[in-house]
Amino acid sequence: MNYIFRVVGIVFPFLSVLFSNCASAQNYTSYFTGDTADVFTNTIPGIVLMGGASENDSAMIWFLEQSGGGDVVVLRASGSNGYNNYMYSQLGVVVNSVQTIVFNQAAASFDPYVIRQLANAEALWFAGGDQWDYVSYWKNTPIDSTINYLINTKKIPVGGTSAGMAILGHIVNTAQYGSATSTAALANPYVANLTLLKDDFISCPWLNNVVTDTHYDNPDRRGRHIAFMARAMTDYTMPSVFGIACNEYVSVCIDTNGLARVYGDYPNYQEFAFFLQANCVLPNFPEACSISQPLTWNRNAQAIKVYKVPGTPSGINTFQLSNWNSGSGGTWQDWYVVNGVFQTNLQASTPICNSSTSISTLIANEEMISIFPNPVTNQLTISAESNFDYEIVDVFSKQLLMKKNTGSVQLDVTALRPGYYFVIVKTQESTVKKKIIKIN
Numbered sequence: 001m002n003y004i005f006r007v008v009g010i011v012f013p014f015l016s017v018l019f020s021n022c023a024s025a026q027n028y029t030s031y032f033t034g035d036t037a038d039v040f041t042n043t044i045p046g047i048v049l050m051g052g053a054s055e056n057d058s059a060m061i062w063f064l065e066q067s068g069g070g071d072v073v074v075l076r077a078s079g080s081n082g083y084n085n086y087m088y089s090q091l092g093v094v095v096n097s098v099q100t101i102v103f104n105q106a107a108a109s110f111d112p113y114v115i116r117q118l119a120n121a122e123a124l125w126f127a128g129g130d131q132w133d134y135v136s137y138w139k140n141t142p143i144d145s146t147i148n149y150l151i152n153t154k155k156i157p158v159g160g161t162s163a164g165m166a167i168l169g170h171i172v173n174t175a176q177y178g179s180a181t182s183t184a185a186l187a188n189p190y191v192a193n194l195t196l197l198k199d200d201f202i203s204c205p206w207l208n209n210v211v212t213d214t215h216y217d218n219p220d221r222r223g224r225h226i227a228f229m230a231r232a233m234t235d236y237t238m239p240s241v242f243g244i245a246c247n248e249y250v251s252v253c254i255d256t257n258g259l260a261r262v263y264g265d266y267p268n269y270q271e272f273a274f275f276l277q278a279n280c281v282l283p284n285f286p287e288a289c290s291i292s293q294p295l296t297w298n299r300n301a302q303a304i305k306v307y308k309v310p311g312t313p314s315g316i317n318t319f320q321l322s323n324w325n326s327g328s329g330g331t332w333q334d335w336y337v338v339n340g341v342f343q344t345n346l347q348a349s350t351p352i353c354n355s356s357t358s359i360s361t362l363i364a365n366e367e368m369i370s371i372f373p374n375p376v377t378n379q380l381t382i383s384a385e386s387n388f389d390y391e392i393v394d395v396f397s398k399q400l401l402m403k404k405n406t407g408s409v410q411l412d413v414t415a416l417r418p419g420y421y422f423v424i425v426k427t428q429e430s431t432v433k434k435k436i437i438k439i440n
Helices: 056-068 084-091 105-111 112-119 131-138 142-154 182-187 222-237 360-365
Strands: 002-007 010-015 028-034 047-052 072-075 095-105 123-126 157-161 170-173 195-198 209-212 242-246 253-254 259-261 270-280 304-310 318-320 326-328 331-338 342-344 370-372 379-394 397-414 420-428 431-438
Touching: 002 095, 010 095, 010 270, 028 084, 047 056, 047 242, 056 084, 056 112, 056 123, 056 157, 056 259, 084 095, 084 157, 095 105, 095 112, 095 397, 112 142, 123 142, 131 142, 142 157, 142 222, 170 209, 170 222, 182 222, 195 397, 222 270, 222 318, 222 331, 222 342, 242 253, 259 270, 270 342, 304 318, 326 420, 342 360
Parallel strands: 047 157, 072 095, 072 123, 123 157, 209 242
Antiparallel strands: 002 010, 028 095, 047 253, 170 195, 242 270, 253 259, 259 318, 270 304, 304 331, 318 326, 331 342, 370 379, 379 397, 379 420, 420 431
């Protein structure tokens, strides 16, 4: 059975291959504040990343203003309606409504009402909690498809705190088996509770190849964040990897140009955001990242270039994600790991990259690969600006097709059964993996 939801003139094809009955309200709990009539507003895309303690009012005001006064939807898998009055009436920004939807079971991800309300949102917020609930409930369902529609097609502001921030990077620490500590992750970057997901969940502009971390100051999570990055480079053969982290009371607001403003209460408190990147001087991959062995990522004591930015009430201090090497109000540091021991150099220099290894070039290489349309019915086009290999795999990583090609290819996918698949395209410069939806 296929469900098609038509909202604001957009057709959403959602596959119910694993779904037999409509979800009841017992699968979710809804809390609604404001006008129940849907509105249409001019939204401004943006991303808010919060460190996991109490919300920063200035960052939340920025988030709500991006909505154009529309309908705000809060998604969570625990808790209740704590955001409703706060967003609706306590920040001085007029919005049409605030609705919190608590997912009690995974079946809510297929409920027509939940999907419709989500699709009508002009702003989307992810509460804290357990990010594995979000991944296991939403991955490869109509919910993650709708979330990506809102971010990349409807272009609404999106944000999250704690677990909500954790799921917004293209690389996600899923916490499937609990939370990894820095000590355990550095001693063994393949410790059982360090599980990553890449390019298979939420796709946010400016967060390509980024893994986030939260509660950075309580406890110290710098070591495990480096282990996340090391695993990503090793497991996914990535040319580079990035990280964004926030202390508990810090927020990062990213605008349409990739400028990240950092909010907090510095200098009253030691509140910082951190922007991490694998050093662009090649080779830059970890020297030792393997099962049951301590991590070594040294690279002449300059493995990870970090820009540390104080968060202020006005958000005056910034970092530019369009190039990952310019900012204001912060300081550069070098972080590295030798035989499982995390070390820092607090007097580091700005990254200096030549054109062949610059961060912007690495990002641009991935953007030169196009895979469309998505969802696809009959014909899928893959194009790149150089020779490439491609393969299509199903959600169980079973390979269905693999070929070499030059420039562009049109694939007849009519014979594929409706469902989710992955297209993996490899060029000399990069590897891109994208999820596609096959519909009837």
